[in-house]
Amino acid sequence: MTTTFWPTIADAVRNTVPTARAPLAWQPACLLMSRFGFGIETKTQADITHYGLDGWWKFQLAFSRGAGAGYAGHAGVAAQGPLLTQSPAQVRAWLAANGNEYGWEAMDQLTRVTLGLQAWSRGQVYETAVDFFANHLNVANHSDGVWTTRHTMDRDVIRKHALGSYENMLLASARNPAMLRYLSLASSTKSAINENHGRELLELHTVGIGNYTEADVQNSARILTGRSLDADFNYLYKPEKHWVGPIKVMGFSHPNDSAATGEAAGDAYLRYLARHPATAKRLAQKLCVHYVSDNPSPTLVAAVAKIYLQTGTQIAPMLLAILRSTEFWASRGAKVRRPAENLIATVRVLGVGPGTLSRSLQHLHWMSSSVGQVPLDWSPPNGYPDVASAWRSSGSLLNLWSYHRGLAQNWYDGFAPFDPTSLYLAVKPKTSGEAIHQLCVRVSGRRFPTAHVAALQTFLGEPASTPIAASRLRWYLHHLVPLILDAPQHALR
Amino acid sequence: MTADPQDRPAQGRPVTTNREDVMTQPQQPGVEHPAIERVLTRRAEQVSAELAAQEAGWGRGFTRRSFLAGAGMVGVAALGSQLVTTKAAYAATGVSNGNTLITIFLRGAADGLRILVPASSELGVDYLRTVRAKLVPDAAGLAPLTGAPGWALNTALNPLLPFWGTGELAFVPAVSAAGVTRSHFQAQQCLERGSDTATTGWLDRALQQLGPGTTFRAVTQGSALPAALTGNQTKLVMSSLKNFSFPGWDGVSAQSQTALRALYRGLPGPLGVDVPTTLAALGTAAAARAKAGPQNGAVYPKGNFGTALADLATLLRAEVGMQVATVDVGGWDTHTDEANQLDRQLSSAATALAAFLTDLGAARRKRVTVVVMTEFGRRVQINANGGTDHGHGSVMWLLGGGLAGAGVYGKWTPLSAGVLDSGDVPALNGAFDVLGEVAQKRLGVGSLSAVFPGRTFAPLGLAKVG
Numbered sequence: 001m002t003t004t005f006w007p008t009i010a011d012a013v014r015n016t017v018p019t020a021r022a023p024l025a026w027q028p029a030c031l032l033m034s035r036f037g038f039g040i041e042t043k044t045q046a047d048i049t050h051y052g053l054d055g056w057w058k059f060q061l062a063f064s065r066g067a068g069a070g071y072a073g074h075a076g077v078a079a080q081g082p083l084l085t086q087s088p089a090q091v092r093a094w095l096a097a098n099g100n101e102y103g104w105e106a107m108d109q110l111t112r113v114t115l116g117l118q119a120w121s122r123g124q125v126y127e128t129a130v131d132f133f134a135n136h137l138n139v140a141n142h143s144d145g146v147w148t149t150r151h152t153m154d155r156d157v158i159r160k161h162a163l164g165s166y167e168n169m170l171l172a173s174a175r176n177p178a179m180l181r182y183l184s185l186a187s188s189t190k191s192a193i194n195e196n197h198g199r200e201l202l203e204l205h206t207v208g209i210g211n212y213t214e215a216d217v218q219n220s221a222r223i224l225t226g227r228s229l230d231a232d233f234n235y236l237y238k239p240e241k242h243w244v245g246p247i248k249v250m251g252f253s254h255p256n257d258s259a260a261t262g263e264a265a266g267d268a269y270l271r272y273l274a275r276h277p278a279t280a281k282r283l284a285q286k287l288c289v290h291y292v293s294d295n296p297s298p299t300l301v302a303a304v305a306k307i308y309l310q311t312g313t314q315i316a317p318m319l320l321a322i323l324r325s326t327e328f329w330a331s332r333g334a335k336v337r338r339p340a341e342n343l344i345a346t347v348r349v350l351g352v353g354p355g356t357l358s359r360s361l362q363h364l365h366w367m368s369s370s371v372g373q374v375p376l377d378w379s380p381p382n383g384y385p386d387v388a389s390a391w392r393s394s395g396s397l398l399n400l401w402s403y404h405r406g407l408a409q410n411w412y413d414g415f416a417p418f419d420p421t422s423l424y425l426a427v428k429p430k431t432s433g434e435a436i437h438q439l440c441v442r443v444s445g446r447r448f449p450t451a452h453v454a455a456l457q458t459f460l461g462e463p464a465s466t467p468i469a470a471s472r473l474r475w476y477l478h479h480l481v482p483l484i485l486d487a488p489q490h491a492l493r
Numbered sequence: 494m495t496a497d498p499q500d501r502p503a504q505g506r507p508v509t510t511n512r513e514d515v516m517t518q519p520q521q522p523g524v525e526h527p528a529i530e531r532v533l534t535r536r537a538e539q540v541s542a543e544l545a546a547q548e549a550g551w552g553r554g555f556t557r558r559s560f561l562a563g564a565g566m567v568g569v570a571a572l573g574s575q576l577v578t579t580k581a582a583y584a585a586t587g588v589s590n591g592n593t594l595i596t597i598f599l600r601g602a603a604d605g606l607r608i609l610v611p612a613s614s615e616l617g618v619d620y621l622r623t624v625r626a627k628l629v630p631d632a633a634g635l636a637p638l639t640g641a642p643g644w645a646l647n648t649a650l651n652p653l654l655p656f657w658g659t660g661e662l663a664f665v666p667a668v669s670a671a672g673v674t675r676s677h678f679q680a681q682q683c684l685e686r687g688s689d690t691a692t693t694g695w696l697d698r699a700l701q702q703l704g705p706g707t708t709f710r711a712v713t714q715g716s717a718l719p720a721a722l723t724g725n726q727t728k729l730v731m732s733s734l735k736n737f738s739f740p741g742w743d744g745v746s747a748q749s750q751t752a753l754r755a756l757y758r759g760l761p762g763p764l765g766v767d768v769p770t771t772l773a774a775l776g777t778a779a780a781a782r783a784k785a786g787p788q789n790g791a792v793y794p795k796g797n798f799g800t801a802l803a804d805l806a807t808l809l810r811a812e813v814g815m816q817v818a819t820v821d822v823g824g825w826d827t828h829t830d831e832a833n834q835l836d837r838q839l840s841s842a843a844t845a846l847a848a849f850l851t852d853l854g855a856a857r858r859k860r861v862t863v864v865v866m867t868e869f870g871r872r873v874q875i876n877a878n879g880g881t882d883h884g885h886g887s888v889m890w891l892l893g894g895g896l897a898g899a900g901v902y903g904k905w906t907p908l909s910a911g912v913l914d915s916g917d918v919p920a921l922n923g924a925f926d927v928l929g930e931v932a933q934k935r936l937g938v939g940s941l942s943a944v945f946p947g948r949t950f951a952p953l954g955l956a957k958v959g
Contacts, residue, residue: 022760184828184880187829188877192876192877193876194828194880195883196828199883203676336764373716380826388763390717390718391718394731394771395730395731395733396732402736405740406740452755452756455751456752458752459751486749486756487753492764
C-alpha cells in the first residue's frame with residue numbers, strides 16, 4: 001500500500017482504496033469516530049453528517065478552543081469536578097475542611113471527569129488528544145505527593161495545549177507542580193542533582209533514547225535546577241538552588257552563567273528539545289501508532305514529523321496530516337481497542353446516557369480499574385502502552401464482556417435506563433434476521449459477515465425469517481446486544 | 494448507524510475488496526434492499542448449519558491431536574481436557590517435567606544494596622557508609638545470613654528467613670542483563686526479551702522449547718501481558734481467579750460461548766487466539782476456584798500482590814499444568830526517602846512471598862521455583878532527597894524448590910570507589926546465566942540456544958536438576 005496525502009480530508013477518503021481488516025467493513029464515519037473519538041455515537045455521527053468530514057474537523061477545533069475548552073465539553077460532567085478549577089492551596093483547604101487534609105478527592109474528581117468527557121463530550125477530537133498527551137507527559141494520578149496538584153497538570157499543561165503548540169506544553173510541564181514532584185525536579189538542586197526529570201525529559205518527553213550520552217543526562221538535570229515549589233505547592237524558581245556553569249546537551253550549549261537567568265536558560269534548552277528533529281520523529285511515530293496502526297509506515301511518520309517542524313511544533317496540523325493520508329482511511333480494524341477504550345465505546349454505541357453523574361462516573365472509575373486502565377493512573381512515567389500486544393488478557397476480556405452485559409441490561413444505577421430496542425433503525429425490523437442486521441449496523445456501521453450473522457441467529461435458536469412478534473427476541477434481545485458488543489467488530493476499531 | 498455523506502464510490506475508485514461493503518450499497522439510513530436481504534438470510538441459515546458441523550468436526554480432531562501431542566509429557570498428559578497445541582510449529586528439545594517457574598518483576602529498579610547488604614568490611618560496607626550512610630541499616634536492621642559470611646538481609650525481609658534455614662532461599666548480587674542503560678524501559682525490555690533486539694520474550698521461547706501444554710501453561714497475574722511472554726505461545730492473563738468466569742445469566746452462557754467461538758474463528762491477530770483460549774480455561778478455573786483458600790496456616794497480606802500469589806497457589810494445587818507464571822509489583826523507583834519507602838515495600842513483598850511458600854507446603858514447593866528480579870540496581874551514592882538515582886548491578890532472589898542450597902551465588906568484588914561502574918554496582922553476574930540455568934534445570938528446557946540466541950552460558954551452580 002502506498003501512502004498518499006491530499007488537500008482535504010474528503011479527498012483523502014475519495015482516493016483511498018476502501019479496504020478494512022476483516023471482519024470489519026470499510027466505513028469512514030465509523031473509523032473517524034473510533035480513532036479521533038472514543039467510539040461510534042449517534043450525536044457525533046449527526047455532527048459529521050451535518051458538517052461533512054472537513055467541516056467536522058474545523059468544528060471540533062473551534063469547539064475545543066472555544067465553548068468546549070478545558071472541561072466545558074460537557075457541562076454536567078464538568079460540574080462533577082469543582083476542585084479542578086482550584087489552586088493547590090484551595091484544594092488543600094477544601095480537603096481539610098472536609099475531614100481529610102490529605103484526601104484523594106481532587107485526584108478522584110480528575111479521574112471521573114476525564115472518563116465522563118471521553119464518554120459524553122462533544123469535543124471528541126480534543127479528548128483523544130488530551131488522552132494522548134496526558135500519557136506522553138505522564139504524571140501518575142493517585143501517586144505520592146500530587147494530591148493537591150495533579151489536576152493542574154491536566155488543566156494548565158495538557159488541556160491548555162493539547163491542540164496547540166507542543167513547545168508551549170513542554171515549557172508548561174517543566175513548571176508544573178505535579179510534574180516537578182512526580183519526577184523529583186522540585187528537589188533537584190545544584191548541590192544535589194536528581195537526574196529523574198532530566199533523564200525522562202530526554203528519553204520520554206522529547207528526543208528518545210539513543211540521541212544523548214550520560215553526560216548529557218547530567219547536564220539536562222543541571223540546567224533545570226532551581227525549578228521548585230513554594231509552601232503552597234505553586235511553582236517557584238529559586239535562583240539560589242540553580243547550578244551555574246556552561247551546559248552542553250547534544251547540539252545545545254548555553255553559558256548558564258548566572259543563577260538569576262537560570263530559568264531562562266532552562267527554557268532555551270526546553271525549546272531546543274521541542275524543536276529537535278528527533279522529537280518530531282518520535283512524537284509523529286507515537287501519534288501514528290495511536291491514531292492509525294501499531295505499525296505505521298515510515299512515509300506517514302515522516303510526513304507528520306515534517307508538519308510538526310514546519311509549523312513550529314503545532315499539534316493540530318499533525319493530526320490533520322494523518323486525516324489527509326490514505327493510510328489512515330485504509331486502516332479500519334487495524335487497532336485493537338484497549339480495555340478502557342472498549343468500555344467507553346460501549347457506553348457511546350449503546351447511547352447510554354450519563355443519568356446521575358455522581359454515580360455513573362463512579363461506575364466507570366471502578367470498571368476501568370478492574371481492567372487495569374484507569375485514565376491517568378499508569379504509574380511509571382512512560383504512559384499506558386498503546387499497542388495491542390501489551391494488552392492481551394483473558395481477565396480483561398471477561399470483565400469487558402461483563403460490562404457489555406451490565407450496561408445493556410441495566411445492572412448499574414446512575415446511568416440513564418437503556419432500552420435495547422432503541423438501537424433499531426428508523427424502519428423497525430419485521431423479522432428476527434432483520435433485527436440482527438440492524439443491531440450489527442448500529443454497532444459497526446455495516447452488516448456483519450455471513451458467518452457471524454449465522455452465529456448470532458444460532459444463538460437466538462430460530463430461523464431468520466421468524467416474524468418479530470413471534471421471535472425469541474422478546475426475551476433474548478438484551479442478551480443478544482452484549483454478544484454483538486463482544487464481537488471483533490466492536491473489539492477492533 | 495446512518496450513512497456517512499462521504500461514503501460513496503469516487504470516480505475511478507477501485508472496486509472494494511470487502512464483499513459485505515458492496516452488498517450494502519447503496520446505503521440509505523435504515524433501508525435495506527429486500528433482494529439482498531433475502532440472499533443474505535438464506536446464506537446465513539446455510540452457513541449456520543455448516544458451522545455447526547464444522548464445530549463438531551474440529552472438536553473431535555482437536556481432542557485426538559492434543560492427546561497424541563501430550564502423550565509423551567510427564568505430568569501434562571493426564572490433563573486431557575485442558576490440552577492445547579502450541580500455535581507455532583515447535584522443535585521441542587525439552588520435556589516439561591511438571592515443575593513451575595514463577596518470575597516476579599519488581600518494576601522501577603529495586604535497590605539491591607539495601608536488600609542484600611554486603612555488611613562486612615571485607616565486602617565493602619565501610620565504603621557504603623561513606624557514600625550512603627543513611628541507607629545502610631544499622632545492626633538491628635540487619636539479619637546475618639548463616640553460611641554466607643559478611644552478607645546480611647534487611648530485616649524487612651525477616652518473614653523469608655525460615656526458608657534460608659531450609660535451603661529454599663538464595664541471592665545473586667551484582668547481576669545485570671546488559672550494559673549500563675539507566676533507562677527503566679530499555680532495561681526492562683532487554684531483561685524480559687533476552688536481548689536488545691529480540692522481538693519475543695524469553696519465557697515465550699522457553700515455552701516453545703517445552704512443547705505443548707495446557708491452557709494454563711503460562712499465567713500472568715495482572716491486567717497486561719509482560720514483555721517476557723510476548724510471542725506466539727498461548728498464555729492466560731488474569732486479574733483474579735475470583736472473577737474468572739463467563740459473565741451474565743447462566744441460561745445463555747453456553748450459547749453465548751458457542752457464538753463467541755464462531756465470531757472469533759480465524760480472526761488474525763491476538764484476539765483470534767485469546768478469545769478461544771479464555772473460553773477454554775473457564776471450566777478449569779471454576780474447578781480450581783472451588784478449592785481456593787490458603788492451606789498450612791498461611792496468611793496473605795492485603796493487596797494485589799498477595800491476592801495474585803494466593804491465586805497462583807490455588808492453580809498449583811489444582812494441577813492445571815502451569816509451567817510459568819509472572820507477577821509484576823510496582824513502586825520500587827525510590828528517588829526520594831528510600832529508607833522508608835523501600836522497607837515498606839520489602840516488608841509487604843516478603844510477607845506475601847512467605848505466605849505463598851507456606852501455602853504451598855514443603856512437598857509442592859519442591860516443584861516450584863520463584864525468581865524475583867528488577868531492571869537494574871540503583872546508584873551507590875545517596876542523592877540529596879534520601880533516595881538513589883538509577884544504577885546498574887542489582888540483586889536477584891530465588892525461592893522455593895530445586896536450589897543447590899541457601900546461599901549468595903556468583904561473583905562479588907568488595908565495594909570501593911575504584912570498583913564502581915560509573916558510580917554503580919558493577920555487573921559481575923549475568924542475569925541470563927541465572928534465568929537460563931533455572932529454565933534448563935528446573936523447567937526442563939533442553940537447549941538454551943533457542944531461548945537466548947547467541948549467548949554463551951556460565952551457570953552459577955545455584956539450581957539442581959529435577
